[in-house]
């Protein structure tokens with residue numbers, strides 16, 4: 001896994017959460033009668049976050065295209081249109097440009113009027129919620145299909161993260177700087193009011209985050225032990241620890257910092273008796289210096305929270321690129337998808353593929369090899385077995401235990417015969433089956449009903465860990481989009497699918 005892909009995913013998540021949180025703070029944290037006081041600073045920085053989101057939307061398309069094609073930067077002009085046209089990620093990404101355009105229009109419209117900006121803020125929040133949905137629709141919960149329940153749970157989780165962590169970002173980059181800069185102009189109780197509102201918003205968001213987070217974690221982990229024994233679980237533990245730290249700091253703000261701000265501004269309210277000791281050590285003074293001191297202190301605490309918030313979002317990006325243990329645990333017992341022979345040899349098992357002999361003794365490999373010859377004349381709507389003499393190109397593909405093929409999108413010309421050289425680079429068995437979407441569904445159904453039956457079809461091969469095998473395929477004369485997929489139990493559902501774009505790159509005519 002290239003670290004750049006994770007970095008760009010993290011940037012995209014941060015961009016979505018920041019843009020959401022800015023508007024959440026605008027709508028729920030900043031009191032209505034104070035719009036004019038914050039409008040200029042807020043709207044300017046909201047523009048910056050929109051720019052950041054626009055940039056990350058472009059970058060995420062580039063990085064996913066590179067990740068899918070596994071190819072060089074120079075191939076991008078050809079790969080991007082194919083990703084947009086042929087892949088699920090591409091079809092969902094298409095929603096972003098129009099949404100961003102609308103967001104930008106609203107932003108320009110609200111630039112000069114703080115009264116208009118209040119309503120526009122609500123509309124923009126709805127638009128950003130839709131952008132957030134494109135994120136959830138391309139994450140793990142969507143591996144199992146469009147508009148699944150898990151996708152909506154993930155979406156609510158992301159929105160709530162926007163309300164909480166994003167609003168903290170807004171406090172750090174907009175609200176506190178304005179409060180500090182323009183002390184004398186503001187309503188006397190403004191800082192206390194804002195801090196109180198933030199606390200309420202954070203409380204609701206936290207409830208949503210915990211409910212959706214626990215549900216998702218349970219679905220992805222599948223068992224308690226996975227939390228401690230898999231790297232996915234370890235990253236999740238790091239993320240949970242950081243969230244726990246944020247909750248502690250939030251409680252400190254709620255029960256110690258907020259009462260002190262109220263006291264400093266001469267508002268009624270008193271410190272909890274057990275916390276009195278702190279206020280006696282650092283007494284609150286009700287003058288401007290005292291107010292400034294309390295606000296500064298809150299500002300620093302919120303800034304620290306924001307930094308931890310960024311770390312939480314980076315951890316989320318790592319999880320998105322990791323393999324949820326539950327997807328692997330779906331393998332039924334007895335149908336050994338972890339090959340015992342290579343399991344013992346540990347991490348080295350997958351390398352180097354060429355040194356590991358073909359397991360001809362293994363029933364599956366032997367059978368499918370025999371079938372390759374016996375049924376080679378079978379024709380499908382998506383092509384037929386090819387002949388070595390007519391092969392024009394070799395495409396190398398790796399099957400990975402992260403339930404992905406690398407590359408996961410390839411391009412061929414109509415009528416070409418291609419030699420696919422497929423390596424199982426993991427420690428699990430994998431398949432490589434060529435077909436259209438219907439054929440993949442059919443094959444998946446057969447594998448579900450008869451787990452363990454050998455592959456009879458000429459359009460696929462089965463691989464043992466470390467093994468490299470090849471398949472020759474002759475593609476039809478007309479453009480189409482085909483798939484290659486693995487139908488080991490649970491793998492197809494976890495998204496182990498690649499796309500073959502059959503299309504002439506020469507201009508038509």
Ligand SMILES: [Cu+2]
Pocket residue numbers: 399403429430431486487488491496
């Ligand atoms: Cu597989």
